[in-house]
Amino acid sequence: MFASDPDVLVIGAGCAGIAAARELAARGRSCVVLEASGRVGGRAFTESATLGLPFDHGASWLHQANDNPLTPLARALGLPLLDHDTLRDRRLFARGRFADAVDRAAFAVAEDAFWTAIDTAAADGAPDRPADRAAPRGGPWDATVAHWEGAQICAAELSRMSLHDLAATALDGPNLILREGIGGLVARLAHGLPVRLHAPVERVRWGSRGVVAEGSFGSLAARAAIVTVSTGVLAAGGAAFDPPLPEATQAAIHALPMGLLTKIAFRADDPASPDLPPFASVRRAVEAPGDRPMSFIARLFEDPLLIGFCGGARAWELQGDPAAAEAEGRAEVAAIFGARAAAALGRATVTRWGEDPLFRGAYSHAVPGAQAARRVLGTPIADGRLCFAGEACHPRFAATVAGAWLSGIDAARAVP
Numbered sequence: 373m374f375a376s377d378p379d380v381l382v383i384g385a386g387c388a389g390i391a392a393a394r395e396l397a398a399r400g401r402s403c404v405v406l407e408a409s410g411r412v413g414g415r416a417f418t419e420s421a422t423l424g425l426p427f428d429h430g431a432s433w434l435h436q437a438n439d440n441p442l443t444p445l446a447r448a449l450g451l452p453l454l455d456h457d458t459l460r461d462r463r464l465f466a467r468g469r470f471a472d473a474v475d476r477a478a479f480a481v482a483e484d485a486f487w488t489a490i491d492t493a494a495a496d497g498a499p500d501r502p503a504d505r506a507a508p509r510g511g512p513w514d515a516t517v518a519h520w521e522g523a524q525i526c527a528a529e530l531s532r533m534s535l536h537d538l539a540a541t542a543l544d545g546p547n548l549i550l551r552e553g554i555g556g557l558v559a560r561l562a563h564g565l566p567v568r569l570h571a572p573v574e575r576v577r578w579g580s581r582g583v584v585a586e587g588s589f590g591s592l593a594a595r596a597a598i599v600t601v602s603t604g605v606l607a608a609g610g611a612a613f614d615p616p617l618p619e620a621t622q623a624a625i626h627a628l629p630m631g632l633l634t635k636i637a638f639r640a641d642d643p644a645s646p647d648l649p650p651f652a653s654v655r656r657a658v659e660a661p662g663d664r665p666m667s668f669i670a671r672l673f674e675d676p677l678l679i680g681f682c683g684g685a686r687a688w689e690l691q692g693d694p695a696a697a698e699a700e701g702r703a704e705v706a707a708i709f710g711a712r713a714a715a716a717l718g719r720a721t722v723t724r725w726g727e728d729p730l731f732r733g734a735y736s737h738a739v740p741g742a743q744a745a746r747r748v749l750g751t752p753i754a755d756g757r758l759c760f761a762g763e764a765c766h767p768r769f770a771a772t773v774a775g776a777w778l779s780g781i782d783a784a785r786a787v788p
């Protein structure tokens with residue numbers, strides 16, 4: 373099954389690695405995908421064992437679906453895709469009650485004003501700066517919008533993020549979901565590829581004549597390597613490079629740190645659980661400085677699940693302590709729906725992307741001033757003998773499965 377003398381080594385079997393392997397195969401090139409864990413998909417991971425229902429631990433939406441390379445692939449497999457935006461009842465909880473139509477309209481105006489301010493500032497010709505400096509302040513919804521767009525969507529506070537990168541990577545709908553999850557889709561797309569599981573790469577030797585990957589599996593040589601592990605793994609030295617990477621590449625890795633988004637998924641079979649229609653989403657407003665509310669998605673595909681999202685600095689504070697994250701999720705539910713609804717929730721599972729040494733976070737953001745880092749990281753080294761791919765490398769669809777997929781294809785086209 374595995375070529376003993378492959379043209380290309382692909383390191384990591386997440387979206388970028390699978391896309392690269394498919395593109396290499398389409399171009400008639402042999403490859404071996406070396407994956408440290410016992411499964412494919414990386415941060416696209418859907419499983420049903422824990423809660424008895426499919427749960428996406430990582431990606432769950434095909435964002436900007438009309439430009440998303442995974443949309444036509446899912447359709448070609450005959451997988452039904454649902455437009456979550458048209459199905460969902462969006463609820464906003466503020467000042468002790470669910471917002472009425474007037475408040476919801478005011479919140480929507482504040483969201484539009486946020487993006488107008490970000491886009492205007494990013495285009496003003498001034499140097500890059502932290503995104504929060506461009507965000508509107510002082511309005512009744514501004515803190516909630518900033519929390520939502522920063523910690524809850526980008527998995528990092530706006531103060532830590534490049535204004536230009538935020539503007540360049542902003543996403544829109546449609547946001548599609550599928551019954552078997554994004555992990556299920558990506559696993560299907562990996563079918564038949566030469567993926568070697570339980571093969572952690574510890575060292576990559578590289579040069580003008582080729583590459584050698586070394587690990588507990590032994591060593592494997594090829595003409596080129598495509599490295600798709602996260603910037604969190606790279607920054608932590610999860611794979612060593614010999615010789616060391618060029619300084620510009622190292623700087624780019626450190627300028628693209630991982631944010632964290634933790635999901636807390638509850639079984640919600642008891643009728644006393646929060647009373648929400650299928651596909652509903654709930655946000656709670658920021659009520660005071662330092663308040664960092666979770667948001668929730670209810671009953672996707674009518675399944676009795678309530679999924680809480682905790683992003684940014686609060687997620688990092690809770691990482692390593694799933695019991696505390698679960699307790700905070702229950703407290704949030706109690707604050708919005710009452711103690712009885714919180715008590716009615718069943719067992720929970722908490723995602724652990726931050727502490728997993730194969731990921732070290734959820735997805736990347738560019739630090740202020742580093743808006744060029746994604747292009748630098750995605751630039752082939754040694755005439756394409758060493759290429760990086762993965763969500764962090766994509767200047768438009770960074771942080772998403774779409775960006776990871778497209779960057780994998782780009783890298784497969786760049787290797788000699």
Ligand SMILES: Cc1cc2nc3c(=O)[nH]c(=O)nc-3n(C[C@H](O)[C@H](O)[C@H](O)COP(=O)(O)OP(=O)(O)OC[C@H]3O[C@@H](n4cnc5c(N)ncnc54)[C@H](O)[C@@H]3O)c2cc1C
Nearest residue numbers: 384386387388408414415431432433573762763771772773
């Ligand atoms: C909670 C959460 C929610 C998200 N929601 C969405 C969403 O709704 N929509 C969306 O588009 N995106 C979402 N994302 C982001 C999306 O999942 C990622 O951008 C994308 O899956 C990254 O793919 P990748 O191939 O770049 O990296 P990865 O998926 O990280 O793949 C890298 C692979 O390398 C392996 N690896 C690591 N170290 C080694 C080593 N030393 N040797 C060999 N293999 C190694 C890892 O095990 C992994 O399989 C979400 C992510 C998270 C965590």
